[in-house]
Amino acid sequence: MGHSAAVWDYRAAHELTTDWNGNPLVVLRNPQGASARISLHGGQVMSWKNQHGEELLFTSSKAIFKPPKAMRGGIPICFPQFGNCGLLEQHGFARNKVWTIDEIPPPLPPNDSNGKSFVDLILKPSSEELKFWPHSFEYRLRASLGSNGQLSLISRIRNVNGKPFTFSFAYHTYMSVSDISEVRVEGLETLDYLDNLFQRERYTEQGDALTFESEVDRVYLSCPNPVAVIDHGKKRTFVIRKDGLPDVVVWNPWDKKSKAIVDLGDEEYKHMLCVDGAVVENPITLKPGEEWMGRLEILVVASSFCSDHLDLQKVRF
Ligand code: TA6
Secondary structure, three states: OOOOHOOOOOOOOOOOOEEOOOOOOOEEEEOOOEEEEOOOOOEEEEEEEEEOOOOOOOEEOOOOOOOOOOOEOOOOOEEOOOOOOOOOOOOOOHHHHOOOOOOOOOOHHHHOOOOOEEEEEEEEEHHHHHHHHOOOOOEEEEEEEEOOOOOOEEEEEEEEEOOOOOEEEEEOOEEEEOOHHEEEEEEOOOOEEEEEEHOOOEEOOOOOEOOOOOEEEEEEEEEEEEOOEEEEOOOOOEEEEEEOOOOEEEOOOOHHHHOOOOOOOOOEEEEEEEEEEEEEEEEEOOOOOOOEEEEEEEEEEEEEOOOOOHHHOOOOO
């Protein structure tokens, strides 16, 4: 793009536009040519491209971009409930609501702003949500793109209510992969997980790395940083770091489940993998006036950058 980082105006590097369906969309760009698109519908990241213009997130060819449902792909936000075991709709309402741009957000540390193009969004409950979930909150989301192409999402949820409330949460991240049979996930070894395919029974991961031969729908508990999704086909690795998000959800619907999902093509499970930074096992309780923060950072590096025994510690965010 011909801009040097020194003269790059990061504030001006976010642009408000609309998708083909008329939904407002914010586009972030970095000086090297990477970009991210964040919809005000759901505060959902719809696209994240590297400096070569390659898409890093999966979007279904059958995705429905029409509110009120979340688009199948990108990064839908699951709040105030992950899954369908509460009183609310599956994965909560945040992904189906219209967010607004937060013009004067409370400050974040300089590291979360300097050298990044970013946008701040806010969601407050409407009288409709309050009927089903009677808790006043302010949910602030910062989405940013670093000069190295890193995507960061910072959620700050504040209780502005008179009573405590409890929530679970996930950044439901659909990664685009060459072929699911060419992918392995590292960083989950020896961890306990809840298996959604077996009534959330608890197991311990025995393998050195997680590979995929059938449907997987698990919540790995208390995962340390980083977690890596290694795509041998594309020779690239997603390195995931998180803060305030102890659990990691791993989901691939495989062939049978895919056929039952209307907005997912029958064969598309081969090209997606959800790996979510999440809070599932121990939901968060906020007292009046308290705030919770959950941060997700994803960087994509060439797999050759890491050796066979992936030295992820040397990956700089
Ligand atoms: O664990 C991930 C999961 O909860 C799966 O059980 C699966 O249903 C998926 O999310 C997608 O949910 P959605 O409501 O977006 O169709």
